[in-house]
Amino acid sequence: MSLNSTNEIDIVKAISSKINDVDFENLSFGSTFTDHMLVCDFKEGHWQKPIIKPYEPFMIDPSAKVFHYGQAIFEGMKAYKGENNSVWLFRPEENLIRFNKSAVRMAMPEVPGSIFIDGLKTILDIERDWVKKGLGNTLYIRPFMIAVGSGVIAQPSTQYRFMIILSPAKSYYSGEVKVIIAEHYSRAANGGIGAAKAAGNYSAQFYPQKLAQEKGFQQIIWTDDATHTKLEEAGTMNVFFRINDTLYTAPTSERILDGVTRKSLIDLAKREGINVDVRSVLVDELIAAAKDGSLKEIFGAGTAAVVSPIVGFQYQGTYYELPKIENSIAMQLKDKLTKIQYKLAEDTFGWTVEV
Incomplete structure (x- = not known):
């Protein structure tokens, strides 16, 4: 792995990519993920510096409040690739606005645009090869936040984790509904x-x-x-x-x-x-x-x-x-x-x- 840094985001690149092992013509929705993920923690009343790192499991305390009191929110977005290999988002500010409305309703901290939007653009730029051209081909984007503070007392957490993971996708539904x-x-x-x-x-x-x-x-x-x-x-x-x-x-x-x-x-x-x-x-x-x-x-x-x-x-x-x-x-x-x-x-x- 190699560590790089922008002014706002640390970047740890994966040693190798798994992209060549993926059959992009036969994808099961939401089950294949790209090489990297974005992680940003909220603690002591402040958002910490985001990091983009290799996609991997992470440790969490069994008493984390997400397990016991359900403080968890998410968004669903997509990235698209144009004919000239440019990568595009669709109305990302709307997703940020709705994400933060969800956060307020669930007594969770709002995520700044500098983390949500800038982080999203940065990880997509890293993973742009995962966005395939052609109608129906997309890279599904799942920003989410969970309460990671420990303790089983029924009150909001004081610690949270915001993440973005990416999953190549084709059509979600098939057949008659x-x-x-x-x-x-x-x-x-x-x-x-x-x-x-x-x-x-x-x-x-x-x-x-x-x-x-x-x-x-x-x-x-x-x-x-x-x-x-x-x-x-x-x-x-x-x-x-x-x-x-x-x-x-x-x-x-x-x-x-x-x-x-x-x-x-x-x-x-x-x-x-x-x-x-x-x-x-x-x-x-x-x-x-x-x-x-x-x-x-x-x-x-x-x-x-x-x-x-x-x-x-x-x-x-x-x-x-x-x-x-x-x-x-x-x-x-x-x-x-x-x-x-x-x-x-x-x-x-x-x-x-x-x-």
Whole structure:
């Protein structure tokens, strides 16, 4: 290993790369990682100097508060490679803003942009060979923070670790996606942490999702916790409904995540003259639209999947098949968004940031 240093980040290079051992055509999402990771600790009330070092396990005290009280947050981002081998990020400042909103809600310290953004650009520059050209090829970015302070007293930690790890990826979902509308379980509650990308939000979904999968469904469309009448999110994604020629999606709230892909699709749709209505959509509305034929599309939107069309849904034991539509709005928007991300179309919004 060799130690280098910028003014703000120490860099310890791996002796050799494992990149030649990776089959980039057959990647299992989130299971292969690049040669390096970024680590930055918070202690004694201050962020320490970040270090980029070889990817490796690390020691942690069994009483670390992340294990006992769940102080853990994360983000999901991607890097893209243009045709000229340039590497691009997509709206990274939005991820930083949301990360710090999650930190505040979980009583964790906010991460400065000099650590989050500058650290991200530095590690991506080191790992740029892991970003492959071609639509569908990305480098998935997982910034996260955990409470590493020791002790099992129920109070926030005083020590935290912020990290960035990178994973080459292709498409997240494959095949047809059928969903079941939640009637009992909820993803989040008023006053809770649904708007934070907190680790516990996702673990709480696993059991109801397992039940749905046992019935032959890939995901759940979550409903509000109080009445189970409002449609909110699809699995780990924001969700859109096309009724006639209008796209509907729920407003963000303390229950619903402020998705970067969601807000980007809304802006793209408006630019293309597609009517978008941001409001709560009721289960009864969806059922009525499915019955009278005005329901044309449902699709999830998120960083990993970008856009994931849904072919049908079940509610109270009845399954509703959606029509097969050529040149759907979902696929139109996905095409326009990915072309911006890969620098194959003009970025009129100023969303892309070069590394």
